Amino acid sequence: MSHSNTNNFTNPSTFILQGIPGLEATHLWISIPFCTMYAIALLGNFTILYIVKMESSFHGPMYYFLCMLAISDLVLFTTILPKTLIIFWFNSREIDFSACLTQMYFIHCFSVVESGILVAMAFDRYVAICHPLRHSTILTNSVVYKIGVAIILRGSILVLPYPFLANQWPYCKTKIIPHSYCEHIALVKLACADIRISSYYGLSLAFLVTGGDMFSVAVSYIQILRAIFSLPRKDAKIKTFGTCSSHLCVILASYIPGLFSFITHRFGQNVPLYFHILFANIYLLVPPMLHPIIYGVRTKQIQNRLLQLFTRKST
Template sequence: MSDSSRNNFTNPSTFILLGIPGLETAHVWISIPFCTMYVIALLGNFTILFIVKMELSLHVPMYYFLCMLVVTDLVLCTSTLPKTLSIFWFNSREIDFSACLTQMFFILCTLLMESGTLVAMAFDRYVAICDPLRHSTILTNSTVAKISLAVLLRGAILTLPCPLLARQWPYCRTNVISEPYCSHIGVVSLACADIRVSSYYGLFLLLCVMGLDVIFIAVSYTQILRAIFRLPTKEARLKTFGTCISHICAILALHIPGLFVSFTNRFGRNVPWHFHVLISNLYVLLPPMLNPIIYGARTKQIRDRLLRLFTQKGT
């Protein structure tokens, strides 16, 4: 461990990432499922991007938003996993102070962008099912581009105060972070100052921003379900609802672990720390790994294109 972790300092040049405290002897074994999930996430998401690019019938708003979700997932897992694996494999624990804050920014920004993208996808499903005749006129390519830009700017602007506030705090106790990456609360909790502003802002992002996203999605799907139940036949209802299943699964994969991580971070004092850290890592790994599987398995156009791709290679 660096001497800086035991001395008083105001501006640490580096932080020390411990990986998963209490499970250091198992780091190599833990790295196997983590690395496997990361490889699956990379292959799956790049496959989705390739299929959407090659299949002209998929050049519609739903799949443009899906591509945005895929790119966000790639940035999310790549901002954390390479450093985590370097800790597990090479005991490379040090991270530069600025790099740590940059990593914090990308984690928070991509999570907000993913939540915003899921809202955009819910809006697309709402228009497609509740007002299908106007879908092509409401969600034009120009509108999709504007929504995507708004999601990107919202994520970046709302996230920026977190590293800016973290940079101004004095760090005079320790520079050791008991996690394998620089989470927001993991960094600011090391400051020897009143960090209520940072803590409250983190809760604001969780409850007000992502919470409002969940409310908007819930309202959209309430209207969607009402429209589905008004369809004349059971087959039509099942077919229409089937187009929404993958989106609902993606929403659950993001928000349920996110709520668990955020609340145990602040209130779960009886939760073993190594269990909390493992769940936190799964939170940034599960959505990127599951989303391409969910959409690949549930979306007929993607399945068909993937099957044709492998059939052509086989012949």
């Protein structure tokens, strides 16, 4: 291909999102659970934000981190689902090149942000259980604010090469992205260039950031479990462990689907494409829906505040 022809494809005006390849006939049916998840996620996360804002006793590190998680979930969900539903309902598959890069950036940025928030929440639980007398002096409002800023900066900076590199490649193969959203590798695979730098950077980011965050969470909980098992009374052990149960459930809901999707994508060559794409949606959409439910069910303070809220409205 000539140099002039290659330049014509360097910045295509639009891409075509295919949705879920192989399941186009069932897009309308698939949209029902997706839309339901979106409604639950919006209601649940906004409820968490409202309760923490209105209840002064919740103005502490654990609930501040929970609010950060709720905001991150809302941004992540809203970045993906509206366009996906438009594809499912109206078969409107076109997306501007710049909008595609923006969506890709926000998806991966807030995935990294969310992982960092889970680490911060694990650190909060570690300090609360292993150093309870120093919790209020270690995790002051100023420290929590700085942690939040650091988490956002980390995600923003580390993911910045994704759209920057993707914008450099010449796209001369096809404009059809076999996905329901602008996922990084799905997009750059359309380039007619050596994209190893994008592939290696994405792989390195997944291993170093996600792997490092999971290691940090594991180290925190090893110390937490050691402190819990050293308690003399069984009821004290159960009660102390109960303060971590919500966070543990959130970690499992966040990391396990992501790991499964990553493994099947890298090593599941015989797995149908529609399964990869469907699960890539599920692992990004299900955790934001589950997080407020888990904290609502597992945290007594939030339960009680919810009951008061609904009781007051019914009277």
